[in-house]
Amino acid sequence: MTDLLKISMAEVFEQNFGMRLLPCKNLPNRDGYRARIPFLCESGERSIATLWLQRPTLKLVSKILLFEDDPDEESLKDLTSELANFIVGHAKMLASDRNIPCRIETPEFAGVGPLQNGEETILFKTGNRCIALQVKG
Numbered sequence: 001m002t003d004l005l006k007i008s009m010a011e012v013f014e015q016n017f018g019m020r021l022l023p024c025k026n027l028p029n030r031d032g033y034r035a036r037i038p039f040l041c042e043s044g045e046r047s048i049a050t051l052w053l054q055r056p057t058l059k060l061v062s063k064i065l066l067f068e069d070d071p072d073e074e075s076l077k078d079l080t081s082e083l084a085n086f087i088v089g090h091a092k093m094l095a096s097d098r099n100i101p102c103r104i105e106t107p108e109f110a111g112v113g114p115l116q117n118g119e120e121t122i123l124f125k126t127g128n129r130c131i132a133l134q135v136k137g
Helices: 002-017 055-065 073-097
Strands: 032-040 046-053 108-113 120-126 129-136
Touching (some): 046 073, 055 129
16 A cells, blocks of 8 residues: 555645655654544555645645645644545545555544654655655554
8 A cells, every 4th residue: 555655645746736746865853744544455454644744835735725825723734634635545546446445534633743763654855845654554
């Protein structure tokens, strides 16, 4: 599923927001907005994907998606959860196209904080900001 999440992340940002994603080589040592979304695919093992974005990237997505230049904190939290749902939901569709059954659960905002070391991490950057999706389970 990790490969499909990587494809999904690139397609969501590039096709829906016009934001080109490039590889980000180093794990950022900064706080970012996080949202978790559990999913279950053919292996039967429940996994959790955690999306991590920095505030400037979220504000840019907010401007594109919500037409808001200066979103409030609650809007940024909601947007983080919706982006996680969008990315994992798109990966679910990609899996379905390959006859891989998957089920996703409801995303939840997981706070502002750093990326966790030791988890499988999909790392991209747009502009000079990294975007990460960590998969556990």
